[in-house]
Amino acid sequence: MSEQETTAVSGPKVKKFMFVNRKAPYGTIYALESLEVVLITATFDQDVSLVFIDDGVYELLKGQQTKGIGIKNFSPSYRALEGYDIEKLYVDQASLTRRGLTEADLLVPVEVLDDQQMGELMAQQDVILSF
Amino acid sequence: MLHIINKSPFDTNALDTCLRMAQPGHALLLIEDGVYAATQGSAVAQRMRDVGGKLSLFVLQPDLEARGMNGKQLDGITLVDYAGFVDLVEKYDTSQSWL
Numbered sequence: 001m002s003e004q005e006t007t008a009v010s011g012p013k014v015k016k017f018m019f020v021n022r023k024a025p026y027g028t029i030y031a032l033e034s035l036e037v038v039l040i041t042a043t044f045d046q047d048v049s050l051v052f053i054d055d056g057v058y059e060l061l062k063g064q065q066t067k068g069i070g071i072k073n074f075s076p077s078y079r080a081l082e083g084y085d086i087e088k089l090y091v092d093q094a095s096l097t098r099r100g101l102t103e104a105d106l107l108v109p110v111e112v113l114d115d116q117q118m119g120e121l122m123a124q125q126d127v128i129l130s131f
Numbered sequence: 132m133l134h135i136i137n138k139s140p141f142d143t144n145a146l147d148t149c150l151r152m153a154q155p156g157h158a159l160l161l162i163e164d165g166v167y168a169a170t171q172g173s174a175v176a177q178r179m180r181d182v183g184g185k186l187s188l189f190v191l192q193p194d195l196e197a198r199g200m201n202g203k204q205l206d207g208i209t210l211v212d213y214a215g216f217v218d219l220v221e222k223y224d225t226s227q228s229w230l
Contacts, residue, residue, distance in 0.1 A: 022148070053152075115151040123132040123225060128227045128228075
């Protein structure tokens with residue numbers, strides 16, 4: 001075993017963090033708070049996944065215009081996540097379908113998962129933070 | 132993994148979504164208003180009986196008692212106290228609270 005590998009093993013453990021988003025963006029503060037915690041977590045070089053289920057899929061819709069309600073449109077921030085090495089975004093297929101949406105309606109590239117895939121992905125995490 | 136639900140099944144879709152995604156061998160703990168899903172005669176009772184075969188089902192007894200539902204829980208659901216809640220969180224590697 002090389003010295004380099006030994007160093008890597010003794011370093012801080014990278015944990016798998018999953019953020020579960022199940023609320024629409026502007027009716028409550030959950031979606032924005034989740035995004036802020038995601039960005040904080042990213043600075044600690046952890047393995048971060050974001051999942052969007054139920055009304056959480058509305059967070060990723062293209063074309064959000066919030067000027068009329070006086071709240072900052074934070075949806076462009078999802079496009080910036082890539083710059084923080086957060087590239088694991090997963091969306092629940094059934095939640096999209098029930099809302100008449102498809103992947104093409106979303107403002108970032110995502111992986112669409114079925115029920116079983118989502119359940120298995122959750123079970124693989126070290127930490128799940130729910131919003 | 133452990134799924135935790137604290138909302139009434141008649142108020143939010145948390146139970147529905149959880150049951151869609153929970154995999155065989157996972158556990159489900161009902162707390163706070165989530166305990167109503169554990170009671171006999173409700174519209175979700177049959178659904179809970181059906182998932183009993185693949186999930187381990189638990190309900191927090193103090194919350195059941197507070198709501199006048201003690202003794203009305205479905206068969207096959209294990210009652211736990213606060214220490215039992217902690218034991219479940221410790222036993223399963225991952226927990227998800229379906230807020």
